[in-house]
Amino acid sequence: MKFLTEYRDPTVAARYLEEIKKAVTRPWTIMEVCGGQTHSLVKNGILNLLPKEINMVHGPGCPVCVTPVSLIDKAIYLAEEKGVILGSFGDMLRVPGSGKSLLEAKAAGADIRILYSPLEAVKLAEQHPDREVVFFAVGFETTAPANALSVLHAEKMGLSNYSILASHVRVPPAIRAVMDDPESRIEAFLAAGHVCTIMGTGEYGPLVEEYGIPMVVTGFEPIDLLQGILMTVKQLEAGEAKLENQYTRMVRPAGNANAMDAIFQVFEITDRSWRGMGEIPASGYRVREPYAAYDATRKFMVNIAEAPENPECISGAIMKGLAKPLDCPNFGTKCKPETPLGAPMVSSEGACAAYYNFSGLLAEMDA
Amino acid sequence: MTKMNLQCPMPKLDFDTINLGHGSGGKLTNQLLDSGVFSVLKNDLLDQRHDGAILELSGKTAFTTDSFVISPVFFPGGDIGELAVNGTVNDLAMCGAIPRYLSLAFILEEGLPMTEFWDILVSIRNACAAAGVSVVTGDTKVVERGKGDKVFVNTTGVGTVHPKAEIDIRRIMPGDKIIVSGQLAAHGMAIMSVREGLEFESQIVSDTQPLNHLVKDLLDEFGNNIKLLRDPTRGGVGTALNEMARDRDLGVHLEQRALPIDPQVAGACELLGLDPLYVANEGLFLAVVSGAAAGAMVGAMQRTDTGRHARIIGEFTDQHPKKVVMTSGIGGQRIVNMLIGEQLPRIC
Structure with a gap:
């Protein structure tokens, strides 16, 4: 398949691995920010192919994982108590709220629909003028343009029964939070290619300078990741700290102007609480005042108390790169995809899910 | 056919x-x-x-x-x-x-x-x-x-x-090969493409077809070299192989590069973030065959319409009992677990 098979070529992969092995002279700790990258690393068996000196730690770039418990509770409340049609991305459904998950609410009769695009939710609002339709707008900067467009689209169509429950988060403040943790041992970052496709790379240069760490904007295919790791290792070994772009086929330094216009027409930057990581300043988007009618939180006056997180889940430490899934005493025993203690075990971008589904047992086998 | x-x-x-x-x-x-x-x-x-x-x-x-x-x-x-x-x-x-x-x-x-x-x-x-x-x-x-x-x-x-059939999981031995008779994931993706809220334009069609004629011909020719047959419907090939590994208490080794998948189906799976190993099929089967007969059998299958995409995709091993391990396209290794819960709403 064009643009896929060439980035999964075993010969090219072997060549990059060889170059990485040649370049490495000492241990390095590198964080891949995005959960999609974590999954690709694990699913393609790359972690086991890398030289032992390279310690990949897994970042907070899993939007489902960082969505606060209270927001899931809000979504369930809207579906159960307000009788709305709640549209959601599929992998949000298994994430535990304080009482139950969206999947359990759906089984109990709430009208919750798995959608692949917020525009499908707008279509539902058009088809059901007698019902309120709410889209659970979760995601990083990557999904923000589509969610913003759904609001603009609903406005253009004159739909008054559509709104979004927004839980948008931004990558750069999360990198800052990770680096500011006194226990952090991270020496370089693979920045998230898709986020930079939208936002460009402008926000990352200052982080490189401030923290003196190499950062390489990297894609998601095996060859992308190997090349990104090689570029990072070369910088580390040379004692450099630069912003580089591996994912040039997608990422332009200025980003996608149309997408950013849509985001900032509908959203503004706000402080936000991250599941497992707490409050991070300026780390999220909220709906701007002129579009308040499309903001489910304001529209339905939802007032749900902050819910405590499960104290047995170490997702915060995992997303800050301070621990790995196998360090968790509950991994694979008390916490499994069927009975998750936290979101990373059930999100399609969660590090625990990646280990559980693709490699956790490999480690067990090696032992 | x-x-x-x-x-x-x-x-x-x-x-x-x-x-x-x-x-x-x-x-x-x-x-x-x-x-x-x-x-x-x-x-x-x-x-x-x-x-x-x-x-x-x-x-x-x-x-x-x-x-x-x-x-x-x-x-x-x-x-x-x-x-x-x-x-x-x-x-x-x-x-x-x-x-x-x-x-x-x-x-x-x-x-x-x-x-x-x-x-x-x-x-x-x-x-x-x-x-x-x-x-x-x-x-x-x-x-x-x-x-x-x-x-x-x-x-x-x-x-x-069939008088020559000896389908019995207990007869599977390390070294036995696993053949898949057709391309993976077509049925599930065809259903996905028309499901409310998920519709996407494609020419993907379900692979639903009767497999009995091909199976009969294979039993005529290869008899008890065929040790197990399984049609991996819900849960897909990944789940079926896990069940076999668990029930026989042997490991399964898979080669990702050998998995036959139509490019359009592969593209749709990529787009929706689904693993074709867990997507439902309705017109293909997995056959576990003695190592000696596998090459001839896959050749015979490829000469038929129903089995034209047949491939040897892996084998049973006494390493890692009860686990399915796949060598990825780039040569890494990963576990293929059983599908947990549903990947999709009802698909069969």
């Missing part, structure tokens, strides 16, 4: 939708059966219209049942009727049997357009003809609107076990 598509015009009827009376057992039921089921699915045994069918069977007999609740009822490449015949026919074939007779039970939802029911019946007739089986007994019930989803179908089947 080319799919039979015999058209058959619906006769003029006094009703154009199914109502509760059609399940009452009285005159309306008889009308529905006379003008629908019996007129389409004619055969000597069914025509006796007895409470059950009296069958002549000898030797080892395979027996299986399956229910079909697929939504939408008509989907690219097939419909619930064809699926219900092929599903049970294939389950019998996986027992190493020659499918013979089916029962057919409908649960219809009040309000179902008669034209749709008719199309399903014609499709069932065509699928039976293609597979070489007869519907010999059945049942029709009607439930109130909202208590069903247009139509649910159950089929039960019996078949005569």
Whole structure:
């Protein structure tokens, strides 16, 4: 398949691995920010192919994982108590709220629909003028343009029964939070290619300078990741700290102007609480005042108390790169995809899910 | 095999939708059966219209049942009727049997357009003809609107076990090869492409087809070299292989590069973030075959239409018992776990 098979070529992969092995002279700790990258690393068996000196730690770039418990509770409340049609991305459904998950609410009769695009939710609002339709707008900067467009689209169509429950988060403040943790041992970052496709790379240069760490904007295919790791290792070994772009086929330094216009027409930057990581300043988007009618939180006056997180889940430490899934005493025993203690075990971008589904047992086998 | 598509015009009827009376057992039921089921699915045994069918069977007999609740009822490449015949026919074939007779039970939802029911019946007739089986007994019930989803179908089947068949998981040994007879994930992705809220444009069609003719030919030629047959429907190839590894207490080693997947299906899976190893199939099977016979058997399969995409995708090993380990496209290793919960809403 064009643009896929060439980035999964075993010969090219072997060549990059060889170059990485040649370049490495000492241990390095590198964080891949995005959960999609974590999954690709694990699913393609790359972690086991890398030289032992390279310690990949897994970042907070899993939007489902960082969505606060209270927001899931809000979504369930809207579906159960307000009788709305709640549209959601599929992998949000298994994430535990304080009482139950969206999947359990759906089984109990709430009208919750798995959608692949917020525009499908707008279509539902058009088809059901007698019902309120709410889209659970979760995601990083990557999904923000589509969610913003759904609001603009609903406005253009004159739909008054559509709104979004927004839980948008931004990558750069999360990198800052990770680096500011006194226990952090991270020496370089693979920045998230898709986020930079939208936002460009402008926000990352200052982080490189401030923290003196190499950062390489990297894609998601095996060859992308190997090349990104090689570029990072070369910088580390040379004692450099630069912003580089591996994912040039997608990422332009200025980003996608149309997408950013849509985001900032509908959203503004706000402080936000991250599941497992707490409050991070300026780390999220909220709906701007002129579009308040499309903001489910304001529209339905939802007032749900902050819910405590499960104290047995170490997702915060995992997303800050301070621990790995196998360090968790509950991994694979008390916490499994069927009975998750936290979101990373059930999100399609969660590090625990990646280990559980693709490699956790490999480690067990090696032992 | 080319799919039979015999058209058959619906006769003029006094009703154009199914109502509760059609399940009452009285005159309306008889009308529905006379003008629908019996007129389409004619055969000597069914025509006796007895409470059950009296069958002549000898030797080892395979027996299986399956229910079909697929939504939408008509989907690219097939419909619930064809699926219900092929599903049970294939389950019998996986027992190493020659499918013979089916029962057919409908649960219809009040309000179902008669034209749709008719199309399903014609499709069932065509699928039976293609597979070489007869519907010999059945049942029709009607439930109130909202208590069903247009139509649910159950089929039960019996078949005569092939004299050379020795399908038994306990005979699998390390070194035995795993063959897949066709391209993965087409059925599940065809359903996805038309599901409300997920629709996407594609030419992907379900792979639903009867596998019994190919299986019979393979048993004729390769006999007890074939140790296990399994059609990986719900849960996909990944789940079926995990069940085999667990039940035989051996490991399975898979080669990702060997998995046959249509590029369009692979693209749709990428787009939606689904793993083709867990997507449902309705027209392919996994065969576990002695290492010595595997090459010849896959060659024989590739010379048929049903098996033209057949490939050896892996083998059983005494390493890592009960686990399926796959060598990825770039040479790394990963676990292939059993599918947990649903990857999608109902797909078969």
